[in-house]
Amino acid sequence: xxxxxxxxxxxxxxxxxxxxxxxxxxxxxxxxxxxxxxxxxxxxxxxxxxxxxxxxxxxxxxxxxxxxxxxxxxxxxxxxxxxxxxxxxxxxxxxxxxxxxxxxxxxxxxxxxxxxxxxxxxxxxxxxxxxxxxxxxxxxxxxxxxxxxxxxxxxxxxxxxxxxxxxxxxxxxxxxxxxxxxxxxxxxxxxxxxxxxxxxxxxxxxxxxxxxxxxxxxxxxxxxxxxxx
Amino acid sequence: xxxxxxxxxxxxxxxxxxxxxxxxxxxxxxxxxxxxxxxxxxxxxxxxxxxxxxxxxxxxxxxxxxxxxxxxxxxxxxxxxxxxxxxxxxxxxxxxxxxxxxxxxxxxxxxxxxxxxxxxxxxxxxxxxxxxxxxxxxxxxxxxxxxxxxxxxxxxxxxxxxxxxxxxxxxxxxxxxxxxxxxxxxxxxxxxxxxxxxxxxxxxxxxxxxxxxxxxxxxxxxxxxxxxxxxxxxxxxxxxxxxxxxxxxxxxxxxxxxxxxxxxxxxxxxxxxxxxxxxxxxxxxxxxxxxxxxxxxxxxxxxxxxxxxxxxxxxxxxxxxxxxxxxxxxxxxxxxxxxxxxxxxxxxxxxxxxxxxxxxxxxxxxxxxxx
Numbered sequence: 001x002x003x004x005x006x007x008x009x010x011x012x013x014x015x016x017x018x019x020x021x022x023x024x025x026x027x028x029x030x031x032x033x034x035x036x037x038x039x040x041x042x043x044x045x046x047x048x049x050x051x052x053x054x055x056x057x058x059x060x061x062x063x064x065x066x067x068x069x070x071x072x073x074x075x076x077x078x079x080x081x082x083x084x085x086x087x088x089x090x091x092x093x094x095x096x097x098x099x100x101x102x103x104x105x106x107x108x109x110x111x112x113x114x115x116x117x118x119x120x121x122x123x124x125x126x127x128x129x130x131x132x133x134x135x136x137x138x139x140x141x142x143x144x145x146x147x148x149x150x151x152x153x154x155x156x157x158x159x160x161x162x163x164x165x166x167x168x169x170x171x172x173x174x175x176x177x178x179x180x181x182x183x184x185x186x187x188x189x190x191x192x193x194x195x196x197x198x199x200x201x202x203x204x205x206x207x208x209x210x211x212x213x214x215x216x217x218x219x220x221x222x223x224x225x226x227x228x229x
Numbered sequence: 230x231x232x233x234x235x236x237x238x239x240x241x242x243x244x245x246x247x248x249x250x251x252x253x254x255x256x257x258x259x260x261x262x263x264x265x266x267x268x269x270x271x272x273x274x275x276x277x278x279x280x281x282x283x284x285x286x287x288x289x290x291x292x293x294x295x296x297x298x299x300x301x302x303x304x305x306x307x308x309x310x311x312x313x314x315x316x317x318x319x320x321x322x323x324x325x326x327x328x329x330x331x332x333x334x335x336x337x338x339x340x341x342x343x344x345x346x347x348x349x350x351x352x353x354x355x356x357x358x359x360x361x362x363x364x365x366x367x368x369x370x371x372x373x374x375x376x377x378x379x380x381x382x383x384x385x386x387x388x389x390x391x392x393x394x395x396x397x398x399x400x401x402x403x404x405x406x407x408x409x410x411x412x413x414x415x416x417x418x419x420x421x422x423x424x425x426x427x428x429x430x431x432x433x434x435x436x437x438x439x440x441x442x443x444x445x446x447x448x449x450x451x452x453x454x455x456x457x458x459x460x461x462x463x464x465x466x467x468x469x470x471x472x473x474x475x476x477x478x479x480x481x482x483x484x485x486x487x488x489x490x491x492x493x494x495x496x497x498x499x500x501x502x503x504x505x506x507x508x509x510x511x512x513x514x515x516x517x518x519x520x521x522x523x524x525x526x527x528x529x530x531x532x533x534x535x536x537x538x539x540x541x542x543x544x545x546x547x548x549x550x551x552x553x554x555x556x557x558x559x560x561x562x563x564x565x566x567x568x569x570x571x572x573x574x575x576x577x578x579x580x581x582x583x584x585x586x587x588x589x590x591x592x593x594x595x596x597x598x599x600x
Contacts, residue, residue: 054594059508059594059597060594080514083508083514086508086510086511086593092510094597098505102236102237102240103236111233111507112510112511114230115511115513159510163511
């Protein structure tokens with residue numbers, strides 16, 4: 001792997017079975033992302049971009065191909081090692097935030113670090129510091145239902161970066177928010193990039209893609225082109 | 230992790246409450262029935278330890294069998310190896326309140342009074358003596374029930390008896406016995422010279438099994454039960470009783486366990502997306518298992534505590550009420566509480582195993598797509 005490449009995908013394919021009919025969601029996708037890059041993945045609905053994110057995120061197994069994250073070939077890693085890869089190498093930001101509704105903002109962020117065996121004091125300190133940095137210092141004890149969409153997404157971002165992952169994977173992170181909040185979220189991702197964090201964003205929004213370093217377009221399970229900003 | 234488990238269990242209060250109630254009912258049944266079984270066990274064991282040293286001689290059942298009479302006592306005494314023998318009658322103290330926990334009247338020869346009651350000690354007064362007529366030595370429960378002291382009057386079968394002795398509490402059937410001279414009892418209940426049982430005591434070094442057979446062979450119209458046979462028969466009866474009571478209670482507890490399984494399955498289905506999120510955050514299979522099983526175990530423990538609490542309360546209330554009748558029906562022992570608590574926890578966890586397995590084995594993406 002080249003120096004500075006944090007994600008290498010080679011010939012990645014995913015085929016689902018719908019009953020007896022095979023559906024080829026991804027067909028031999030290859031790409032690479034460098035450390036500190038902010039990359040947009042765009043494509044029409046059903047093009048395979050979310051499948052690509054799920055495979056890179058080790059949430060699903062590829063049918064064939066290879067994914068190397070931060071030097072670790074996750075496609076050959078045994079199933080029992082995948083949770084560790086997810087918590088050490090990856091952070092997820094979802095379109096619908098996916099916060100645990102029974103927990104406060106700080107508990108949602110802190111929970112992500114529990115599985116990494118971080119001490120309680122450090123978990124709480126780090127969660128608080130992240131939320132304060134994202135402008136949620138006065139919303140620490142609020143539950144998700146008491147937060148706006150933008151605030152929930154900021155909690156979700158704080159949770160994603162809590163374990164200091166190699167890559168943040170954001171699936172339509174601005175899909176549920178207004179344009180002002182969208183700007184605020186993009187700015188957060190930009191500031192993360194400035195700190196050397198790699199961010200991959202799946203989006204339908206050209207405005208978001210334009211703010212990224214480059215865009216990878218996926219159509220019918222394959223890469224259509226790649227463009228740099 | 231415990232805080233998450235408790236949070237999950239308390240998040241859906243009504244459902245968790247109903248599940249805990251289901252287990253609590255099962256454990257309640259287990260405690261009440263178990264307490265009854267424990268009481269009988271203890272009473273039998275204590276009674277056996279107090280009386281099992283003698284060979285019991287009964288009238289032979291069948292066409293050629295006849296009743297036991299005082300004359301047979303002399304015949305038993307003549308059998309080689311018999312050190313001593315005496316006959317007695319036992320009957321219900323009050324015909325309306327006989328049965329398992331009921332009071333008994335025991336007519337014993339006054340000169341054998343101390344021997345028959347051995348090793349029971351007196352808390353006050355004296356044993357029956359030759360020449361006594363309408364005098365009685367009563368057990369601790371009877372004394373308590375009728376508020377008797379030495380010198381008190383006690384009406385038995387329409388006759389006034391004077392209490393001359395009160396036995397110490399033994400936890401056995403002796404607590405519910407009023408002893409009187411054999412002849413007085415025979416007159417009072419129109420037994421003529423009939424006896425209920427003859428007790429034979431073996432000489433030192435004589436094999437009681439063989440002696441029992443020898444008595445049966447030598448004294449026509451009798452059958453015997455040796456101490457070891459008596460123990461065997463008693464433990465078999467107790468075992469049957471315990472199996473009936475405990476299995477009915479277990480059934481109730483298993484039904485409680487099914488309600489945990491139902492709740493946990495519902496909970497797992499409802500929280501499928503949550504498990505997906507946790508897995509995306511790096512939760513391991515064991516974390517999800519621990520979370521789900523822990524919740525089931527907590528419901529089991531809570532159900533166990535509630536069931537044991539209410540079971541103990543009911544048995545206490547019933548015992549207090551029944552004590553006015555001289556009956557003790559339930560006994561809560563540490564063993565019973567430990568068994569009930571373990572059973573509640575295990576049933577909660579076993580019932581949570583399948584839902585936990587389902588939750589743990591779910592693919593993260595499949596779980597995230599849910600709902």
